[in-house]
Amino acid sequence: MLFPFLRPALPEPDSWTHYLKVSYDQRYFSNFGPLATELADRMSSAYLKPGYKGVLCASNTAGLVAVLQAMNVYGKKVALPDFTFAATIQAVFAAGATPVVCDIDPDLWELCPKSLGRALQAHPDIACVIHVRPFGLRRDLEPVRAVCREHGVPLLVDAAAGLGAPNHPDRFGSDDGEIEVFSLHATKVFAIGEGGFIAAPADKLAAIKSAMNFGFNADRTYGEGQNSKIDEFRAAIGLAMLQRMAPITEIRARHAAFYDELFAGYDNARVAQAPGPTPWANYPVIFGSPVTKEVIGDFADNGIEIKKYYWPGLLKGYVGPRPVLSVPTPVSLSLQDRCACFPVYSDFTTETGSMMRERIERAAGLLAGATG
Ligand SMILES: Cc1ncc(COP(=O)(O)O)c(C=O)c1O
Incomplete structure (x- = not known):
């Protein structure tokens, strides 16, 4: 095919292997290691509003699950649009919640605020709304935020394909405190192979990181969680990718x-x-x-x-x-x-x-x- 649908372009190894020296020096290859921490810091300042902080995770799907687990949606309901990739509903299932599928806006192709309002009315026990940025389209979230605000339900944004130009004046995040998750899959623009980036208000990050790390509490008891961490190798690729x-x-x-x-x-x-x-x-x-x-x-x-x-x-x-x-x-x-x-x-x-x-x-x- 002369023009294939995808032509993934990841940084060549000689542009990122040198970053790994610090990981080898410290013998620290995962569990929020030095490169994963450095990349999260750099991406937070390049993409997020002040007050927000990011963490790298294993994939967008794993990131959505971790956020839903941190929101304690187990046994509750989660609203989401019908027009999305399988991963959005799979994350709801993995977190032990029941999906309530809503319609989309005919012009914007994303979660329709009216349809969402109808779902929230019919299911007052909806514990989270997942909004999807279809194809990574970067629209104003305010119409959906307003419905979530009115019903007092937290907003999670599946922005899988939405990570683009760094240092854009319009950063991710708002006073409403929605959490956004991005994919760093090989087919996305910010491509590292497999990976994800969770952007959250800084005070919500500890609970998300705990869910990403088997749900461990400080005293080694544990709740809902899994292993959603990223290793140092993919963080090294991410450091090279960010520059491009x-x-x-x-x-x-x-x-x-x-x-x-x-x-x-x-x-x-x-x-x-x-x-x-x-x-x-x-x-x-x-x-x-x-x-x-x-x-x-x-x-x-x-x-x-x-x-x-x-x-x-x-x-x-x-x-x-x-x-x-x-x-x-x-x-x-x-x-x-x-x-x-x-x-x-x-x-x-x-x-x-x-x-x-x-x-x-x-x-x-x-x-x-x-x-x-
Ligand atoms: C809307 C949406 N959510 C989630 C995903 C899954 O992302 P990942 O492969 O990083 O888990 C995709 C992948 O294309 C997607 O389009």
Whole structure:
């Protein structure tokens, strides 16, 4: 495939092995070691508002579980949107809670405040709301924060693909104290292989770190927890990655702008509204009709791999034995069949753009309503 959906780009070993000297000198390779601590400090100052502090963890999924465990959701309910990746609901199950699946906003594709309000009314025992930043899109959280505030329920944000440019003036965190979790998986923009980053108000971090470390208390008794820690090797890769994030996100923003301009010519393709400083792990498009196997094949025949994402949604996707509660989700059901994601590259050039344009336009069997 000339343009595969993913082209992971991790720092080469010679750019990060030197960091490991301190870990070898101290013979300290995990358990919040020196590099994991240094990376957490650097990422906290690059990405988070004052008063917030981060910790590295084994994956986004493991981070969500640890936060839910620290919030004591066991035996309670957790609200979340239908339009998300399997990991969001798997984390709720792993923490021993029952999911209450809600609908999404038709324009923003993320948790609909009205649908959430309906779920909170129907299930007053919801102990946490998980908001998902779909495709890492960096929208204003205030509408969902306001509903959580009104109902006195804590907000957890699954921002898996949301970690982008460091030192952006709009840092993560707020006075409402929501907790955000990011993925550092190889397929994300801040890529280290497997990993995650939890951003929390500083006073909530100890409970989260305890959940990440088998739930141990200071007296060695233990509650809900597991091992969600990251080792020094991946922290070393993270230190190298952090230094590359500014130029990489700049190039990816150019690739996204190329798609903005290209899809503006098609009246049956909707692109992301109000994306903010999104790192563009990929570029989502909602079409006017379902993205069928034939449509995907059309693009593949032209050298472009596109992917249906988040498809199927949670209510269609989960076929396991656990109970799942929900409110009506008509928007997610209609949207998930029409969504396709396009590849975004960290080495995008104008030449790449003209080759992609030609091929996307040629694959326009699907883009039947094209006006441009
Ligand atoms: C919304 C969402 N949540 C969670 C995850 C899982 O992240 P990880 O692989 O780091 O556990 C993903 C992965 O793509 C995701 O898209």
